[in-house]
Every structure is written in structure tokens, then in C-alpha cells.
Amino acid sequence: MSVFGEVPQAPPVAVFKLTADFREDSHPVKVNLGVGAYRTDDCQPWVLPVVKKVEHLIVQDDGLNHEYLPILGLPEFRSAASKVALGDDSTAIKENRVGAVQALGGTGALRIGADFLRRWYNGVNNTATPVYVSAPTWENHNGVFTDAGFKDIRSYHYWDAANRGLDYAGLLHDLENAPEHSIFVLHACAHNPTGTDPTQEEWKAIAEVMKRRKLFPFFDSAYQGFASGDLDRDAWAIRYFVSEGFELFVAQSFSKNFGLYNERVGNLTVIARDGDNLSRTLSQMEKIVRTTWSNPPSQGARIVSKTLNSPELFAEWKENVKTMADRVLLMRDQLKTKLVGLGTPGTWDHITQQIGMFSFTGLNSKQVEYLIKEKHVYLMASGRINMCGLTSKNMDYVAQSIHEAVTNVQ
Amino acid sequence: MSVFREVTLAAPVAVFKLTEDFNNDPFPDKVNLGVGAYRTDESKPWVLPVVKKVEKIIAHDDRLNHEYLPILGLPEFRSSASKIVLGDDSSAIQEDRVGAVQCLGGTGALKIGAEFLKRFYNGNNNTKTPVYVSAPTWENHNDLFISAGFEDIRPYSYWDAEKRGLDFSGFLGNLESCPERSIFVLHACAHNPTGTDPSQEQWKQIAEVMKRRKLFVFFDSAYQGFATGSLEKDAWAVRYFVSMGFEMFCAQSFSKNFGLYNERVGNLTIVARNSDLLKRVLSQMEKIVRITWSNPPTQGARLVAVTLNSPDLFAEWKDNVRTMADRVLLMRSQLKAKLRTLGTPGTWDHITNQIGMFSFTGLNPKQVEYLIKEKNVRWQRDADSTAV
Numbered sequence: 136m137s138v139f140g141e142v143p144q145a146p147p148v149a150v151f152k153l154t155a156d157f158r159e160d161s162h163p164v165k166v167n168l169g170v171g172a173y174r175t176d177d178c179q180p181w182v183l184p185v186v187k188k189v190e191h192l193i194v195q196d197d198g199l200n201h202e203y204l205p206i207l208g209l210p211e212f213r214s215a216a217s218k219v220a221l222g223d224d225s226t227a228i229k230e231n232r233v234g235a236v237q238a239l240g241g242t243g244a245l246r247i248g249a250d251f252l253r254r255w256y257n258g259v260n261n262t263a264t265p266v267y268v269s270a271p272t273w274e275n276h277n278g279v280f281t282d283a284g285f286k287d288i289r290s291y292h293y294w295d296a297a298n299r300g301l302d303y304a305g306l307l308h309d310l311e312n313a314p315e316h317s318i319f320v321l322h323a324c325a326h327n328p329t330g331t332d333p334t335q336e337e338w339k340a341i342a343e344v345m346k347r348r349k350l351f352p353f354f355d356s357a358y359q360g361f362a363s364g365d366l367d368r369d370a371w372a373i374r375y376f377v378s379e380g381f382e383l384f385v386a387q388s389f390s391k392n393f394g395l396y397n398e399r400v401g402n403l404t405v406i407a408r409d410g411d412n413l414s415r416t417l418s419q420m421e422k423i424v425r426t427t428w429s430n431p432p433s434q435g436a437r438i439v440s441k442t443l444n445s446p447e448l449f450a451e452w453k454e455n456v457k458t459m460a461d462r463v464l465l466m467r468d469q470l471k472t473k474l475v476g477l478g479t480p481g482t483w484d485h486i487t488q489q490i491g492m493f494s495f496t497g498l499n500s501k502q503v504e505y506l507i508k509e510k511h512v513y514l515m516a517s518g519r520i521n522m523c524g525l526t527s528k529n530m531d532y533v534a535q536s537i538h539e540a541v542t543n544v545q
Numbered sequence: 546m547s548v549f550r551e552v553t554l555a556a557p558v559a560v561f562k563l564t565e566d567f568n569n570d571p572f573p574d575k576v577n578l579g580v581g582a583y584r585t586d587e588s589k590p591w592v593l594p595v596v597k598k599v600e601k602i603i604a605h606d607d608r609l610n611h612e613y614l615p616i617l618g619l620p621e622f623r624s625s626a627s628k629i630v631l632g633d634d635s636s637a638i639q640e641d642r643v644g645a646v647q648c649l650g651g652t653g654a655l656k657i658g659a660e661f662l663k664r665f666y667n668g669n670n671n672t673k674t675p676v677y678v679s680a681p682t683w684e685n686h687n688d689l690f691i692s693a694g695f696e697d698i699r700p701y702s703y704w705d706a707e708k709r710g711l712d713f714s715g716f717l718g719n720l721e722s723c724p725e726r727s728i729f730v731l732h733a734c735a736h737n738p739t740g741t742d743p744s745q746e747q748w749k750q751i752a753e754v755m756k757r758r759k760l761f762v763f764f765d766s767a768y769q770g771f772a773t774g775s776l777e778k779d780a781w782a783v784r785y786f787v788s789m790g791f792e793m794f795c796a797q798s799f800s801k802n803f804g805l806y807n808e809r810v811g812n813l814t815i816v817a818r819n820s821d822l823l824k825r826v827l828s829q830m831e832k833i834v835r836i837t838w839s840n841p842p843t844q845g846a847r848l849v850a851v852t853l854n855s856p857d858l859f860a861e862w863k864d865n866v867r868t869m870a871d872r873v874l875l876m877r878s879q880l881k882a883k884l885r886t887l888g889t890p891g892t893w894d895h896i897t898n899q900i901g902m903f904s905f906t907g908l909n910p911k912q913v914e915y916l917i918k919e920k921n922v923r924w925q926r927d928a929d930s931t932a933v
Contacts, residue, residue, distance in 0.1 A: 137818040138726075138761065138792050142665045145828040148835060151616065172612060180610040194604040200590040202582060203806045206561065239649065239838035246837055255552045278836040316548075351548065382548050396613045397843040408547035418555040425558055425685060426692040427656055427837065428649035433807040434844035 149274065150515065157513045165511040166533055168524040171327070171492050172396055173361075173459050176526045183394045183455040185448055189438050199437075204430045206421045208237020208402075212436040215443035216402035220356060220370055220385050227377050231410040234417045236403040236424065237431045241357045241388030242275065244403035245320075248353060248384045249283035250423045251416070256351065257316045262286045265317040267309065269293035271517060273327045273355070276320055291319065294329045299485040299497050301331050310344040316351065323356035323385070324369040325491020328519040332362075332490055338372045342379050352376055357388040362491040364460035366453065382407050389439050391492065392456050398435025459523075463492065466525040473534035479541055494520050502540040510536040559684065563923055572921040579923050581737070581902055582806055583869050593804045593865040595858055599851050609847075614840050616831045618647020618812075622846040625853035626812035630733075630766055630780050630795055637787050641820040644827045646813040646834065647841045651767045651798030652685065654813035655730075658763060658794045659693035660833045661826070666761065667726045672696045675727040677719065679703035683737045683765070686730055701729065704739045709895040709907050711741050720754040726761065733766035733795065734779040735901020742772075742900055748782045752789050762786055762793035770802045772901040774870035776863065792817050799849050801902065802866050808845030873902065 147155070153169040175181050193199065207213065213235035218228065227233050238244035249266075257264045262284045268276045270290035277288050291313075292305025310319070321341075326332055333341060345352060354373050360366045373385055389400040403420075407413040424430070442448040471486040486494055498506070498518040506512040512533055514520045525533060557565075563579040577588075585591050603609065617623065623645035628638065637643050648654040659676075667674045672694045678686045680700035687698050701723075702715025720729075731751075736742055743751060755762060764786075769779045783795055799810040813830075817823040834840070852858045881896040896904055908916070916922040 137822050138666060139817055139822045139826050141669070142822065142825045142829055144825045145832050147828075148616065148831070170613075180612050182610050186611070190604050194600050200592050201596070201805050201807045202590050203580075203800075206558065239842070242835075242837075242839035256548060259551065275835060275839070278832075282833075282836045390613075395611050397611045397840070399838060399840070399842040407549050412547040412549040412552070415552045415554045416549045418557075419552055421558070422555045422688075423692075425652075426689045427653070428809060429652035429685070430807070430809070432649070432809040432842040432845065435842065 153513055153515065156507075160511055160513075162511040164529075164532060166513065166524060166529050168512060168514040168520040168533070171391070171521055172523065173391065173394060173492070174523045174526070176462065176528075178524070178526050178529070181394055181459070183452070185442055185451040185455050186394060186438055188451075189441050189448060192441065193434075193437055201433070204237070204433055204436075206424050206430050207235070207417060208431045209433065209436045209440055211444060212440035213237050213402060215440055216387055216389070217404045219366060219443060220359065220373055220387055220404055221377060222367065222370065222374055225374075225377070227406055232407050232413050234405045234407070234413045236405070236417070236420050237436055238386075238401040238403050239399040239428060239431065240390055240401040241355065241386050242279065242401070243399065243428075243431075244386035244388070244401040245276070245279050245353075245355065246283065247420055247423055247427070248386055248403050249280050249285070250427075251420055252318060252351070252353075252384075253284040254423075255416075255419060256318070260284075265289050265314055267291045267313060267317055267319045269320070269322065269326070271328055272320070272322075276355070280320075289313075293326070294331065294495065296497070299482075299495070300488075301333060301337070303333070303337055306333075307340065307344060310341065310348065310350065313348065313350060315349045318351045318353055319345065320353050320355055321372070323354045323359065323373050324371075325358035325362035325493070327357065327491070328493050328515065328517060329495040330489030330491050330493045331485075331495070333372070335371060335375075338375055342376055342381070346379060346381065352381055352383040354383065354385040356385050358391055358491050359387070360392045360453070360456040361460055361463075364457045364464075366456075377406055382412075389435070393435075393439055393442075393452070394459075395435045395438065398438070399432060400435035400439050463522045466522045466530070467494070469527075469530055470522075470525060470534060473530060474537060477534060477538045479534075479538040481541060492521055492523055494522055496520055496537070498537070498540060502544045505540045505544045506536055510539070512536045567923045570921055570923075575921040575923070577923050581801070583801065583804060583902075586872065591804055591869070593862070595852055595861040595865050596804060596848060598861075599848050599858060602851065603844075603847055611843070614647070614843055614846075616834050616840050617645070617827060618841045619843065619846045619850055621854060622850035623647050623812060625850055626797055626799070627814040629776065629853060630769060630783055630797055630814055631787060631816075632777070632780065632784055635784075635787070637816050642817050642823050644815045644817070644823045646815070646827070646830050647846055648796075648811040648813050649809040649838065649841065650800055650811040651765065651796050652689065652811070653809065653838075653841075654796035654798070654811040655686070655689050655763075655765065656693065657830060657833055657837070658796055658813050659690050659695070660837075661830055662728060662761070662763075662794075663694045664833075665826075665829060666728070670694075675699050675724055677701045677723060677727055677729045679730070679732065679736070681738055682730065682732075686765070699723075703736075704741065704905065706907070709892075709905070710898070711743060711747070713743065713747055716743075717750065717754060720751065720758065720760065723758070723760070725759045728761040728763055729755065730763050730765055731782070733764045733769065733783050734781075735768035735772035735903070737767065737901070738903050739905040740899030740901050740903045741895075741905070743782070745781060745785075748785055752786055752791075756789060756791065762791050764793065764795040766795055767798040768801055768901050769797070770863070770866040771870055771873075774867040774874075776866075787816055799845070803845075803849055803852075803862070804869075805845045805848065808848070809842060810845035810849055877904065
């Protein structure tokens with residue numbers, strides 16, 4: 136008799152299952168357009184040259200040791216990371232009302248933020264505050280907020296499948312009708328999974344409604360620099376909201392833009408009305424961190440911190456980021472061109488209009504199944520593809536496969 | 546009007562505050578006997594030579610990249626970490642009923658274990674199952690289980706202040722009278738903060754009661770190798786329970802025995818009755834990890850895995866561990882000898898009877914305050930005793 140006798144088998148996380156299936160596939164021409172990690176044109180993972188350089192600097196530095204970091208993390212990492220999101224000239228930073236918690240990737244930042252909001256936002260332990268996530272959104276958002284204790288996770292209109300673009304009217308409608316003080320999880324740029332972002336004008340209107348209706352902005356920023364190639368451009372929405380006087384959270388991930396996926400480098404940037412509110416908030420975040428991971432891991436934060444705080448390394452990093460962003464833009468361009476050239480039914484402008492790592496192709500689940508089973512091209516059931524999985528070598532095959540899927544399968 | 550206006554200021558974590566005060570103290574002869582990290586005879590942090598060596602190996606290995614680890618962590622780390630605590634010849638491992646989750650230090654391992662137990666142990670989401678922690682225990686145990694949702698955290702008798710030793714009959718008494726299926730957090734060795742462990746005979750009795758009363762065993766193993774200098778000796782209790790057929794968790798930390806405090810290297814070892822059950826348990830642990838940190842950090846786990854899986858590096862590591870354990874034993878021996886020579890009132894045998902990083906001196910709060918204020922010696926305050 137086991138104490139675990141009643142434990143049911145949990146289904147695997149979809150995106151990891153996809154990669155597992157891909158690995159087991161012995162077909163010679165298989166393509167993985169699933170999991171969200173950058174690949175070179177040789178379809179290899181890429182350790183950024185600046186990262187390799189800084190890793191060597193760190194290992195040679197005998198002044199470093201492995202003593203516990205403070206609970207909130209490496210101070211020079213936290214401040215540099217917040218500065219990257221808010222800008223060098225950020226008045227909020229100068230006004231000492233910006234703080235941060237070094238966290239375990241974007242996930243960890245969302246988690247600490249969610250745990251804090253459940254305990255302290257809109258009353259004490261108010262688990263009834265609605266949390267709105269976009270329809271669709273990153274598959275883990277719902278789980279993180281649910282496990283933090285929120286009982287009412289709702290979706291806000293986002294993807295317009297018919298027009299293959301932003302359902303802007305629907306989004307505004309949901310903002311106008313959400314209960315006051317609701318929490319909204321906003322994608323700072325390069326929306327996952329649709330790749331579709333509001334324009335600057337649309338962001339301004341969103342902000343206006345949110346301010347009027349006292350809604351809480353919780354930005355998820357996983358692709359800064361990676362989307363357009365420009366750090367400032369990709370942070371525009373966040374900075375606009377800050378300039379409009381919002382108190383808000385930004386869950387930052389350095390997994391993609393530093394290629395440091397497995398070192399779990401994240402930062403929860405906190406903007407409060409003033410330094411006193413900020414310090415009380417941070418003190419409570421310490422308590423949450425203490426019972427979750429106690430204090431964060433050093434290696435990734437050291438790499439990022441050293442890079443951001445050195446003018447030369449920072450410039451080199453921006454170059455590396457631009458390399459990745461440019462390759463993605465090139466793949467978008469080529470894929471669209473090929474599909475148009477093949478005369479594939481439908482319009483394919485969305486491939487180049489969308490931004491960041493992902494594209495919502497508009498393929499339906501039957502077409503997706505065809506691609507996986509018949510063509511060994513792996514993508515998410517939603518039709519989401521990772522542009523990084525495309526290379527100059529597999530471009531023709533993928534385009535041809537999509538063409539076949541669209542023409543043969545309805 | 547701030548949305549954070551109702552947020553109250555939380556008290557700082559005591560042990561970190563102590564070190565902060567120490568750092569701010571200008572007194573030239575100040576001594577920090579507070580935070581639990583190893584120091585050399587020069588009172589400096591120590592990066593283990595084997596760690597420095599392996600860090601260089603890793604930095605120069607161009608085949609390595611930074612792709613996401615699996616949710617449960619680096620496979621070669623998980624298996625070698627479990628092997629370290631259960632033994633090379635572990636039949637439970639051979640029987641395929643041992644699994645593991647790579648976690649963020651000992652804290653992370655306790656957290657994932659606690660979250661799992663809350664969801665699936667003794668019913669579904671049974672937050673009322675009592676969780677017993679020793680009196681006293683590591684200050685974070687209580688809050689950790691509460692944050693996982695448990696509503697009933699209770700102390701079990703442990704430290705006998707009068708005789709400065711284990712309150713064994715009190716401990717057994719709690720085991721006999723607690724509700725069946727209660728969860729017990731046991732310190733595998735080098736009890737924190739008392740440094741006082743049950744003897745092997747006492748562990749056998751503890752196990753007998755726990756088995757009879759269907760109590761759940763949750764070991765906290767943060768000092769394996771660090772306590773006696775011997776990995777096997779320090780894992781004796783854990784291995785004994787496994788040999789007695791328990792299903793159990795063991796939260797392992799490599800912070801101290803690898804000196805890798807800030808890389809957050811931990812492992813939650815799970816022993817189940819069979820591999821099918823284990824598989825189901827691990828699948829649920831994946832769900833919990835996914836919404837907490839998604840997947841764990843690599844650097845520390847790689848360091849430990851490379852070391853444990855190479856015979857030469859493993860031998861070198863054991864040597865480094867013995868260096869640390871031996872220095873602690875020497876300090877214990879010298880402190881007791883000096884106090885004796887000074888004719889300091891009281892008995893001081895407990896300094897050398899106790900084991901591991903900490904010693905419960907038996908000094909009272911007034912004496913502690915004197916030491917901090919007048920002598921600039923900083924250490925923990927506890928209810929009625931102090932940890933060194």
C-alpha cells in the first residue's frame with residue numbers, strides 16, 4: 136500500500152512533448168518549429184559570443200566566491216535590468232521609486248509578482264480579484280496565477296482569427312467592462328503566441344482606459360531587443376505606461392535576449408508611487424522569496440550584470456541581439472515570399488507583420504496534424520511556429536509543406 | 546494614492562539582519578558566529594578547489610550550451626545526487642523506485658515536496674494534515690510549509706535545554722501521540738540549530754514508531770559529509786529508513802558540502818513503493834515546478850554532476866569536504882579546551898558532543914546580548930538558547 140496510491144498521472148507540458156516527439160522522429164528531413172528558443176541558420180543553439188566572453192572573465196576572477204546572494208538578488212543585476220526596461224533617463228528610477236527582485240527567469244518573476252498581488256493587492260488576500268490574460272496567451276500564465284491563489288482568471292479579447300490580427304475593439308471592450316482594480320497581464324512586445332502587438336496609438340488608448348478604470352498593469356517582457364532588434368523600441372509600451380504615472384510590475388526574462396535559457400535569469404521590476412511604498416512592497420517580496428527559493432542563483436545574473444554594466448560588453452551584446460532579431464526578420468521575409476511564389480491560397484502578410492520569435496500562421500488543427508504526421512514539420516496545435524526553427528536549408532521544404540497542408544487539408 | 550498603501554513592512558530575516566549588522570560594525574576585532582556558511586581559518590569564504598577546477602572545465606567546454614534543462618532538471622545531476630544520499634549499492638535505486646527533482650537549494654526541494662504533499666498526500670488538498678517540525682528547527686521550515694498551504698504546523702520535542710541534549714522521550718512521545726499520517730520533518734544529520742542528532746539506536750526506535758503509526762518521513766539533508774567528514778556516516782539515518790521500506794522524501798542541499806551557496810543546488814529525492822507510482826508522482830511534480838520556476842538553473846547542477854560522476858573529481862571533492870569538517874571539529878575541540886582552562890562555569894562537553902556547523906552553547910539571551918554589544922561577537926538569538 137503506497138501513500139502515493141491515488142496520485143494521477145499528469146499530462147506532459149505540450150511544448151516539451153512536441154520536442155520529445157521531434158527527437159524520437161527518425162525521418163531525415165524533420166523540422167522543429169515548436170519550442171521557443173533561438174537557432175542559428177545551421178539549426179543549432181547559439182551561445183552568444185558576449186556570453187562566452189563574460190563566462191571566461193567570471194571563471195578567471197579569483198575575487199568572486201559563492202556566498203549567498205541577498206534574498207532579492209544581486210544588486211547590480213537588479214538595477215541594470217530595471218534600467219534596460221525603463222531606460223537610462225528614467226525619471227521613475229531617479230525618483231527612487233523603482234525596485235526589483237531577481238527571479239528565476241520570467242516564470243519566477245511572474246510567480247513572485249502574482250504571489251505578492253494575491254496577498255496585498257486590492258485588499259489583503261483578496262483571491263477574488265479578476266486576473267485577465269490575453270486570448271490566446273503563453274500557456275503557463277493561467278497556471279502561475281491560479282497557483283498563486285487567484286480564483287478568477289479571465290481572458291481578454293486579443294487575436295482576431297478571421298482578420299489574422301489584433302481584435303482591438305474586443306480588447307478595449309474588455310478593458311471598459313472589467314471590474315475596477317482587475318489585473319491585466321500585458322505582453323510588452325512580441326506577443327506570445329500571436330506575434331501581434333498593439334500599435335503605439337493603440338497602447339495609448341489602452342493606457343487611458345486602464346488608468347480611468349484603475350486596472351493594474353502586469354507586463355510580461357520576455358523579448359526585449361529580440362523583437363525589433365532595438366531595446367528602446369521594444370520597451371516603448373512599458374515606458375509609456377510609466378510616464379503616464381502607473382504603478383506596475385514588469386516580469387523580465389533574459390532567457391531569449393541573452394540566450395541564457397537554462398541559467399534562469401529574470402527580474403521583477405516594481406514601480407511604486409514613492410520610495411516608502413516601494414520599500415514596504417520589497418520587504419514583503421523578501422518573505423515570499425524566502426519560502427520559495429530562499430535567494431536566487433548567481434551565475435546568470437553575474438553574466439547579465441557584467442555585460443549591462445560595461446559599455447563595451449553592452450555594445451557587443453546589442454550586436455548579438457541584433458544578429459538574432461535580423462535572422463528572424465529574414466526568415467519571415469523569405470517564408471512569405473516563398474508562399475506567395477508558390478501561390479499558396481490565402482494571404483501571408485501576417486508573417487511579416489507579426490513580430491518576434493513566433494508567428495500565428497492561421498493553420499487549423501487538421502493542417503497542423505498533417506504537417507506533423509505527413510511532413511515531419513513540428514509546430515504547436517494552435518498553428519504557432521517558431522521562426523527560429525527556419526533556416527536557409529529547410530525554408531523550401533517548410534514552405535512546400537505548408538503549401539500542401541493548406542491545399543490538401545481543410 | 547498608491548495601490549501598495551496597505552502593505553506593511555515585513556521584519557527582516559534574522560540571520561541576514563545579523564550579518565548586515567556585523568558588516569556595519571566598525572570594531573576591528575569583531576567576530577561573526579551567525580550565518581551558516583563555512584569560513585577558513587582566515588575567516589574567509591572558501592571556494593572548494595575542486596569547484597574552481599570544474600568551473601574552468603565547464604567554461605572551456607564548447608559543446609555545452611544554455612538550452613533549457615528538462616523541467617525536473619539535469620538528469621545526470623539528479624541521479625548522482627540521489628545516489629550520494631542513498632548509496633552506490635542502494636537496492637531502492639536498483640529497483641527503479643527512486644526519482645528526483647532538481648531544485649533551488651534545500652529550500653526549493655522542501656518547497657516542491659511540501660507543495661506536492663499538500664495536493665496529494667493523505668487525501669486531495671488536505672491542508673489539515675499536521676506537519677511536525679523539531680523544537681527548535683531551521684527558522685524557515687515553519688513558513689515554508691505554511692506557504693505551501695498547510696494549516697497545522699506543530700513542534701515535536703527535541704532539545705532538552707536543561708541537560709543540553711536530545712529530549713528523546715519527549716520526541717518518542719510526540720511520535721506515539723500525534724495523528725496517524727502526520728508529516729515529520731527530520732534532520733538527516735547535524736541538526737540545525739542544536740547540532741544534536743539521535744544515535745543509531747534512537748533512530749531505529751524512531752523509525753519503528755513512524756512505521757507503526759504511518760507517519761510520513763521528510764528528511765532535510767543539508768550537511769551530508771560536512772557533519773562527520775564521511776558521506777556514508779552522515780547518510781546513515783536516511784539509508785536506514787529506506788532499508789525499512791519507507792516511502793519518503795529527502796530534501797538535499799549542496800550549498801554547504803560543495804560551498805555552492807549562491808548557485809542554489811538542491812535535489813528532492815523521492816522513494817516510492819514501485820516505479821509506476823514514482824512516475825505518477827514525478828509527473829505531478831513537473832506541474833508544480835512549471836508554475837514555480839519552470840525549469841532549474843544549470844551552472845551549479847553541472848558542477849556537482851561533473852564532480853560526482855568522475856572518480857578523480859569525486860575523490861578530490863571528498864577531500865575538500867573532509868577539510869571543512871576537520872576544521873570544524875578542531876574548533877570544537879579547541880573551544881571546549883579553552884573554556885575548561887579558563888575555568889568557565891558549567892560543563893562544555895556539548896560543544897564536542899554536538900555535530901556539524903552549529904553548536905547550541907546554552908548561553909542565555911542576556912549573555913548573548915553582552916557578547917554582541919560589549920564584545921562585538923555576533924550570533925543568533927533564540928528563545929532561550931543561542932546558535933553559534
